Amino acid sequence: MTTLTVDAVRPATHAKLRILATADRLFYTEGVHTVGVDRIISESKVTKATFYKYYRSKDALIVVYLQSRDRLARDFLASLDSHCDTPEQRLRGVVNEISAQVIRGGFHGCPFINAAAQFTDPAHPVRQAVSAHRDWYGRSIEDMFRGMGHARPGDAADDFFLARDGAFAGANLGDPIGAHTALLRAIQRVLGESGA
Amino acid sequence: MTTLTVDAVRPATHAKLRILATADRLFYTEGVHTVGVDRIISESKVTKATFYKYYRSKDALIVVYLQSRDRLARDFLASLDSHCDTPEQRLRGVVNEISAQVIRGGFHGCPFINAAAQFTDPAHPVRQAVSAHRDWYGRSIEDMFRGMGHARPGDAADDFFLARDGAFAGANLGDPIGAHTALLRAIQRVLGESGA
DNA sequence: ATTACACCAGACTGGTCTGTCTACGGTGTG
DNA sequence: CACACCGTAGACAGACCAGTCTGGTGTAAT
Structure with a gap:
């Protein structure tokens, strides 16, 4: 009982947040598979016991990492x-954010796409977290097109996603500028149709 | 001297090709990082000594795997x-091939994008193989648009690549049908402009 | 002061990874 | 036959991995 109360009052300690912040940085810049728990632990200035107290396993931490990225996206859309x-x-606010991201320094592509590339089993919790994010994202974009009176909001959302994913991939391992301008052109074409 | 002659006459033995075929299948379907050399060795029905005779290291095999995929793409464009x-x-031949790929069973996205997601260092040989492939690919597409008399073949090639990468990503971890139709719409828009 | 908890420090297990090594059998050619 | 090369068979080293366990410190509330 006491434990429950205290946990409810202090839902996240400094160490717990520090671990997640370190994991977010390393997982995103170097890949969830490449980075080991020992590295996260040492750079978080915590011990193994503390790490495993808050995160049952490395996979669980990866899922939390993706969930926190998902939360950021949801908060951003809510603020919009x-x-x-x-x-x-x-919709233009979303596009502005995406186009800014792909040319920002330290950009390494979509964290969800990158994580999914290292977990092929669709039933794995990591893949399910990715699917949950993308499903929510797709529905949100589709709702925006529907709200704009687009004739085929589902198709428009697919077009949007295609451009987004393509820009993330292209900017990550090729030409950020080219991907950036191509993204803007592609979105412009989709938005141009929605007026008709 | 004798060695050189023999090697030139028999450039690839059965075992060497079997290893590459196994690696190609496993690397593509499960990821270059997830699959270990022991698995490739056992499924290739070879021994470790044979494996390391032909491929100096796992990373070297990954590079050969990507180079063979690159070779397939170059052969395909040459046949076109x-x-x-x-x-x-x-160009339409390329689009037909891509659109068929993304809805084909066993599709797991672009092998180059997937491999790059697990090697963040741009100087790594794997990343360089990816870059070499994408550079060649981009130049080839740009040449096609230029041959068609497109006013801005570089931009058109970027548009094409955006759609291709987006379709590969979206089909791999989301909706193959949606990505497929969105790809066709995006390419149609780009091709429609090239006539003007 | 006692209790409760967050956290530190790090040894340790058991498994997996890449890569090297020795030893042996088969086969075709000069 | 002798030689060179193909390949088999599997032990082994050394590193790294995730995850567990024991024991101790600081702190804040009761």
Whole structure:
């Protein structure tokens, strides 16, 4: 009982957050498979016992890492919802964010796509976290197109996703500038159709 | 001297090819990092000594795997060159191949993108093999658009690549059908502009 | 002061990984 | 036959991996 109360009052300790912050940085820049728990532990300035107290396993930490990235995205869309008046403004806000990301220093592609590349089993919790994120993302974009009165919001969302994924991949391992400008052109074409 | 002659006459033995075939299958379907050399060795029905005789290291095998995939792509484009009369026909041939790939069973995305996701260092031989492939690919597509008289063949090639990479990513970890149709729409938009 | 908890320090297990090594059998050619 | 090369068979080293366990310190509330 006491434990429950204390846990509820202090849901996240410094060490727990530090571990997640380190994992986020290393997992994203170097890959979830390449980075080992020992490295996360040493760079987080915690001990193994503390690490395994908060995260049952490395896989569990990977899932939490993806969930925290998912949360960031959801918070961003929620902030757009409150700051924008129209679905089109929200959509343009998303595009602005994506296009800024791909040319930002330290960009290493989509964390979800990268993580999924190292877990082929669709039933694995990591893949399910990726699927959950992408499903939510796709539905949100589709809702925006629907709100704009697009005739085929599902198709438009697919077009949007194609451009987004392509820009993330191309910017990561090829030409960020080329991917950036191609992304803007592609989105412009999709948005141009939604007016008709 | 004798060795050189024999090697030139018999450039690839059965065992060497069997190893590469096994590696290609496992690396592509399960990821270059996940699959270990022991697994490749046992499924190739060879021994460790034979494996390390032909491939100096696992990384070297990964590079050969990517180079063989690169060779397949170059051969395919060369066959299009000889079978097609116009650059537009060649480009449509490429699109047909890509769109067929993404909805084919056993599709697991772009082998180069997947491999690159597990090697973050751009100086690594694996990354360089990926870059070499993508550079060649991009130049080839750009040449086709230029041959078609496109006003900005470089931009068109970027648009093409964006759609290709997006379709590969989306089909691999999401919706193959949606990615397939979105790819066709995106390519159609790019090709539609090249006529103008 | 006692209790409870967060955290530190690091040894240790058991498994897997890449890569090397020795020893032996088969086969075709000069 | 002798030689060179193909390949088999598997032990072995050394590194790294995830994960467990024991024991101890600091701190804040009861």
